[in-house]
Amino acid sequence: MAKAKQPNPKFQRIRATIMTIPRGHVSSYGAVARAAGIPRGARLVVRTLSQSHGLPWHRVVAAGGRIAIPGEGGLDQRFRLEMEGVKFSGKKVRMAEFEFKFPKRKKPRQSP
DNA sequence: TCCGTGACGCGAT
DNA sequence: CATCGCGCCACGG
Numbered sequence: 001m002a003k004a005k006q007p008n009p010k011f012q013r014i015r016a017t018i019m020t021i022p023r024g025h026v027s028s029y030g031a032v033a034r035a036a037g038i039p040r041g042a043r044l045v046v047r048t049l050s051q052s053h054g055l056p057w058h059r060v061v062a063a064g065g066r067i068a069i070p071g072e073g074g075l076d077q078r079f080r081l082e083m084e085g086v087k088f089s090g091k092k093v094r095m096a097e098f099e100f101k102f103p104k105r106k107k108p109r110q111s112p
Numbered sequence: 113t114c115c116g117t118g119a120c121g122c123g124a125t
Numbered sequence: 126c127a128t129c130g131c132g133c134c135a136c137g138g
Contacts, residue, residue: 008135010135028120028121029119029120029121030120030121030122033120038134040120040121040133041133041135042120042134043118043133044133044134045119045120046118046119046120047118047134047135047136049119050118050119057119060119061119062119062120063120063121063122064121067119068119070119073119
């Protein structure tokens, strides 16, 4: 077939990465991009979340735990996170306690 | 082909 | 703490 817009491998990695975020935890666009192997791909993460469905989009926030979605979407995200047990401090998620750290497969000698 | 846009990140003011 | 500006990446008109 011709080629119907094939999803670049980058997007696939981003999706896979986002799906590893456990319930009750969050991550940031930049962190997800880095975990996917794209140091400056925060915008790509945004695109991926907007285009793909079925992803836990509400578990991805902006740097510092800030909700980057304007309007009701942002409130929706906040409710969903609180429903999972995530606590907020003002308008930001308490990253120090709920940010999910992606496993760094560099090779610290342990379960790679 | 060039330009603008976006659920971003970070430093500077 | 609030704003602004610049850099990054991919896509659409």
